[in-house]
Amino acid sequence: MFGEFDTQIVVKSLPFLWQGLQLSLLLTGLGILGGVAAGTLLALMRLSSFKVFSLFSATYVNLIRSVPLILVIFWFYFLVPLAIGRPVGSFYSALIAFIIFEAAYYSEIIRAGIQSVARGQVWAGQATGLGYWQIQRYIVLPQAFRNMVPILLTQAIILFQDTSLVFVVSLRDFMTASAIVAQKEGRLVEMYTFAAAVYFVICFAGSMLVKRLSKEIAR
């Protein structure tokens, strides 16, 4: 029954799929921003000399990294509304879940990045009379981020792939949009193959970019 590959159906549903892709990209973008911000904070806490901070950060990171992302999304979609007494909604539950989840991964990357900055530079900063935040702001973080750009981007590609998981909360991202069309029209082969191709092109282009960047930075 799926004798011929019907490209017509893909063309016909393009506007709908494009809307989905925009949502995927929006989620990825916001997820990266939130994740990097929270991740930086966690990384600084992890490296701080206050035992409480570093312990909290370590626990958080290990805990989040041992549960599947899909479960975190479910918490926010189904459970948190019961606990706080107001709904979160599919978009915000997905977004919050992504930020919480990605923060754990980003914090590890950022921690490695910070540690890659030579210790002597911090001492030099202290010697010139800079405070803790000034040292982080002007000396450590700029260099750390420069070193981390490739890995951060790789993680961004992974996050983009992970946004397909919002399928489970029926949020209409690119994946969900493809699935809706596929099921409605009974055109599974075309739609899922097309979805796979689109994801591949975007992610492959992304990883090529990462390769070029890391060469530039290494120079």
Added chain:
Amino acid sequence: MSYVKTLAVMAVSGVALLATGQAAAAEFYGTLKKIRDAGVINVGHRESSVPFSYLNDQQQPEGYSIDLCMRIVDKASEVVGKKLEVKFVPVNPKTRIPLLANGTIDIECGSTTNNLTRQQQIDYAHVTFITGTKLLVKKSSNIKEVEDLNGKAVALAQGTTNERAVKAIAEKQGLDIKMLPVKDHAEGFLALETDRVDAYSTDHILLHGLVSKAKSPDEYDVVGRFLSYDPYAIMVPRDDSAFRLVANTTLSDLFRSGEINDIYAKWFDPLGVPQTDLLKATFEMQALPY
């Protein structure tokens, strides 16, 4: 993006509420207060419950239940004294009850059986349709009754009353039926279409709806006796009789005036499914006077 818009609407209406004073708001509680404060009502809809609640070619929800719900939303706007913005939230049989119970949606307009077990978690407005579990098969398979499925495979939507009905019968009669859990009706029909299963079982009216949207309707047949009794109703939050009253008033008005017949005809005539005597009696009985 519409989320930003929603936020903006929420913020603006919050300010407006402060400006107009809180005297009026104090009369409302529960869902009515919530939708009044937000200016938005979250309507849960299904994606493939034809003709109750499904996505049309523009990927917008429509159907019998959606029409009824829009009347309820109009009534609710009138009651709270401001035009409510409708936000559609897609649900499936597995998510509809948790999402209504946790407040993500304020009302569910789909094809949900009103039963006592579910009433422990949520509440219902008046019954709007009566159906029951049957089987959808390919004509060529010669399956006539659930017993013929012995040694064969059936798809069942997770979290439906049909799933429970078929499982119970299979267990009672010792039938060896392989069950494939699916997420929603579209997926169940797809499993049948692609020969993954020999039958898809859900409410007979939904099966007729699925056939009507199929590429080759002649290949399929709805067979068997009713395996369960499923009266449909619109779901509303539990412990919220003020909001339920708004819904019930709307429905009683429609039943009493006979307007329900037009709405019914709009969605069910194309399927060739007339009102049964039982359904007529149900409408009449629920046409409560003022």
Added chain:
Amino acid sequence: MVALAAWVIAFAVGSVVGVARTVPNRLVRTLATTYVELFRNIPLLVQMFLWYFVLPELMPVEVGRWMKRDMPNPEFSSAVLCLGFYTASRVAEQVRAGIESLSIGLSHAGYASGLTTSQVYRYVLLPISYRLIVPPMTSEFLTIFKNSSLALTIGLLELTAQSQQISEYTFNSFEAYTAATVIYVVIALSTTVLMHLLESRLRIPGFISKDER
């Protein structure tokens, strides 16, 4: 269950592909690279759908029907295959990294003493590199275990899905989800501890594993 079965596939396929990426033969290298890029750049969920929905349709009618019906547990098999081949691409990268981290002198020494390419791999490169990549493999195993939760989207009941099933009937979602979360954490922690033990036993004196500073 799904995770374990998939891990076997991932390890086997991943090793072959990983080795293939380092061999002198250019064609083999290109093939292996294509495999890795293809499987790494498509979201796992999409791959699940491809394996489960699309593959049987592309097969000849008879085979497709067999895959959908008579194959024992179609959902289980597709999930295992999908997870296995996906993780294989990640394992392959680790294997490659492991082999490439060894100094080139090792293989030169092997060739010089008259070993063939396969012998060099069999007796010199692989034994060392496998012991080096135990730590990254641990995290790959945890990843496969977590990813098995995705199997629920194709109707297969994994841990997460089971907790969802419970919640629809009883609505004790709090308990169900908390239980699922706790089980994941416990399994993750115990695997980490176990692997730590394994790691210290397999450590080669003189080689410093990457984790240590």
